[in-house]
Amino acid sequence: MTASERDLLVAGVDVGGTNIEVGLVDDRHEVHGRAKAPTPTGGPDEVLDTISRLIASLDADPVAVGVGIPGVVHEGAVLTVPNLAGWHERFDLVASLQERIDLPIALGNDANVGLLGEWLAGAARGARNVLGLWMGTGVGGGLILDGRPFNGARGAAGEIGHVVVLAGGALCTCGRRGCAEAYAGRRSMRGVASAMVDAGWTTSLFDIRDDEDKSSLTSKVWARALDEDDALATKLFDTAVETLGVAVGSAINLLDLEVVVVGGGLAEKLGSDLADRIAAAAEPWMLRPSPDLRFVVSELEDDAGVVGAASLARAAIVTG
Ligand SMILES: [Zn+2]
Incomplete structure (x- = not known):
């Protein structure tokens, strides 16, 4: 990978009920490096700690981070997360994650983000x-x-x-x-x-x-x-x-x-x-x-969420 290609990498984060998967994604929606850990059950702060640790473990530094999460999401906040332990109330995920990672951060619902991945780079292209x-x-x-x-x-x-x-x-x-x-x-x-x-x-x-x-x-x-x-x-x-x-x-x-x-x-x-x-x-x-x-x-299987979340992050850089 050349330096200029590396500059374009964004991190896509797919928070699932069982695992959190993170990937470095280029502007052609290809995934270059992956990291994965079990989803913590202690609530939002533990999940954000895990996301930060996984991103830090990747081979290169991303320029932005996109997160897909299984809940209702609105304007950077998670309103409800029925399927993750310890999430009981509205949580400002983007603001809280930004305190740990000083990059543009975008947030979406996991199913919407997964479809975004399939639409941009998979079965619904x-x-x-x-x-x-x-x-x-x-x-x-x-x-x-x-x-x-x-x-x-x-x-x-x-x-x-x-x-x-x-x-x-x-x-x-x-x-x-x-x-x-x-x-x-x-x-x-x-x-x-x-x-x-x-x-x-x-x-x-x-x-x-x-x-x-x-x-x-x-x-x-x-x-x-x-x-x-x-x-x-x-x-x-x-x-x-x-x-x-x-x-x-x-x-x-x-x-x-x-x-x-x-x-x-x-x-x-x-x-x-x-x-x-x-x-x-x-x-x-x-x-x-x-x-x-x-x-x-679906064609991207496990990567759909990572690719879709990364594309949200890329859009966030463009729109500021
Ligand atoms: Zn129902």
């Missing part, structure tokens, strides 16, 4: 109207509309997981009933699996979990159970796909999308087959989809 659908512990989403990232009035747009697919349906992690996430988020699916086992069903899901030495039903555990034709896992996963089809079909009717990018751990494990299945599940609910409509899986 060149499209003007895109939905990102991230299947993980919950079901996250992001939007590109009319060629621009769309965050909504207070940064909360794109929550495809909390589109209601069945009024009065299953209890969701958000406290409401009938959301897509109540059927298709891994945390909800695990709850249903446990209840079904209590009701007399058998499944290899929990044995696979122990065999893989995991503490929860991860994407890898689900992928293995599906591969082994476990009846309960197959039934729950079929329901998840059907449910996502309802939500995505409705989103397409509302927004006239060109591309749906399916990402998250399960997309990495199942590949384009998962995108094809969600496309088939959405089709009966679509009014008049674009003839160019495509369902694809």
